[in-house]
Amino acid sequence: MSTRRTASARTASLQSLTRTMVIWVPDWPVTAAATAAGHPPDAAVAVLEKGRVLASSAAARAEGVRRGLRARDAQSRCPELVVLKYDPVIDARAFDPVISCLEALTPGIQVIRPGMCALKARGPSRYYGSEPAAAEKLLDRLETFEVPGSRVGVADGPFAAEQAARASSAQTRVLVVPPGGSAGFLSPLTVDTLEQPALTDLLRRLGLRSLGAFAALPATEVLTRFGPDGAFAHRLARGDDDRAVVARKVPPELARTLDFEPAVDRVDQVAFAVRAVADELVGRLTELGLVCTTLRVEVGTESGRIHEREWLHPRWFSAADLVDRVRWQLQGSGTATSELTSAVVRLRLIPEQADPVGAHVDGLWGGGPDERIHRALSRVQSMLGHGAVASVVIGGGRGFAERQTLVPWGDRPVAARPPELPWPGSISGTADRWPMPAPSTVYPTPRPAMVLAADGRQVSVSARGILSGEPAAFRFEPTSEPGPQVADSNKLHPVTAWAGPWAVEERWWDEDAENRLARFQLVGADGRAWLFAVRNGHWWVEASYD
């Protein structure tokens, strides 16, 4: 009676187990990293994580490079070893096309980790006749895709199938564990295959070196002694892995590509063509319940160059916003009807970041004042261009003009120079602690001027910061630039008070970026105060305290 019940329970549990096929590409991190770095597949390559070897190529293994070795030890064993850093992103990205190629044969593939994937064996084995035939078919497919040396294991449950794939030989490449034979197949394997270091260490010290020995323990005892993790490992060791194979969900394709044939060389024509695509893209996003907050626009031109730029949006992109961004990117500083330097042949809109619409939903009574402000500012932006509307960030720097950074509305406000650095030599570097008025007018480009001593000669500053004479008068030179003039040119303004020089020597180690100047504050007879600077014997007005 009792044996009959256990037998029926066994068949029930067997039925609940998924017949699983695991495809394993050995040394995948090495393959991915070597391909990304442009090394041939037969080179001696090792991938390091935290200073230790994570994976190595066959050539490196032949020289004795093993997993877990320190980088220096590995290199001493194999001097021509190419050492690459492990990058999980490259790893995952490189595996994506492999999955797509397998999905062409059979759907429902689950990625266990880069280099290993699982699928339900039932479908393909019935289609191709048997499990080995299906496995061969998948391996052939991978060979043609230039992923050689892959192995396949078939067993009950993903864990046993994975171990079967690892146990298969390089010649046969396929190992099929018959249904119900998982426990027997697993029992001689070492407990290290469980990949739970803390648990296996303990098991070893208890004298349980094989999965079979661990599986022989009663399940309830394991649960009370080792907790849920231990119980799960015990189930795996018993060959009772009832995890299902969950097919990966193919992410929706949101990028849109527009090809122009013949090439288009006017901004407004491109913008017109983009309109429909943008509408369709925003519609698709809305269907998925998403809004795009970061957009990348790639423009391919006839000259073969690809101009790409990432655009941020303070809220999210509407279709009109998408068109605007494309227009601004093409336009640069030109106008809507201006011709492009090179005709556009291809345009790609890639929503880099799409958030669920719920995260950006309006309040019950609308989006508040910021919504209205954003709309007004966007309107001005679409009139004048993206950079025309700016918010200001005060950063670090020695001059006032370089301290303020204009950031286009909607972009991340980041100062060009970090404000927390000391910036020795700046006049109001201590402005936070010591309230010294900053100039209310800062000329974006300094205006030429002349400062004269009492004897009528131009004041100069020596290399050691010594003045040739006290400033007695100054004069603004006429500028060719359009715009309001500083003051009446050619009129000599007497100086009533002055201070300086405050010498600044920047980047003296770089000949091109070197900047050596001295600043002065001058007050004219009319009571107006100015910030002057002298560089190489030329005087400039940098700012005015008006």
Added chain:
Amino acid sequence: MFEHRGVTGTSAGETRAARVTALDQARTLLARAKEQKAAVRAVPAPRTTETRVQQALDTAGTDRALPTLPAVSDLLSGAALRGGAVYSVRGSTALVMAMMAGPSADGAWCGVVGMPSFGAEAARGLGVDLERLVLVPDPERDWLSVVAALVDALTVVVVRPPGEVTSGEASRLSARLRTRGGLLIAVGSWPGSEARLEVQANSWTGLGSGEGYLTGRQATVAVTGRGAAVRPRQHQLWLPAVDGSICSVQPVESVRPVEELPGWQQEAVG
């Protein structure tokens, strides 16, 4: 009423009663006809008055006082900055910043149009919140439509018009300002401005000959109101004072009555 009377009327005065009732009837009819006619003719009339009143109420509502720095309010003889109005300022960017500081500190958004040399650091020092400040440094020829777009959403808009402003442009913009309740500060002249503020003289402290730093300044601000009733006045203003604040200096005799002096001295000291 007439029927009621007819029914209850005595037989003795029947003819008189009938005559009266006929007259009454005629009167009622006439009144009713008049009423109807008036109603027909005057259907739009009450509505226009209504809208006019409504408009007046609206503008009264948007003609609101904005939070103002005490020093700026002193310049305007104690009044606050009025939303929906245009103020023109000449000769000082710092004074413009001081006018922006009050609303900005209260959470209002400010926009600056056509001033590429706007010193944001000084604005921050004078109390303008840079997180709610937007610059349109170079609006080119579209400055008027840019200002109109900004006035729709921002509370304070500062503009330096590139050329002469015609009174037509000014009145179109001020109509928009009145409905939105925004404040426009024009750097330079502006036809029909609420008040004109001009910095006529400055005197800086802190700088000697060859030593020191600029620390504070006293500005002489001339204020001209709209209309002949307000005569021009001069104010002395710390812009900024040595401690970085903006406050009035001891007032000129003609501006302030003598009895207010103690309070003034206190303010000037503090």
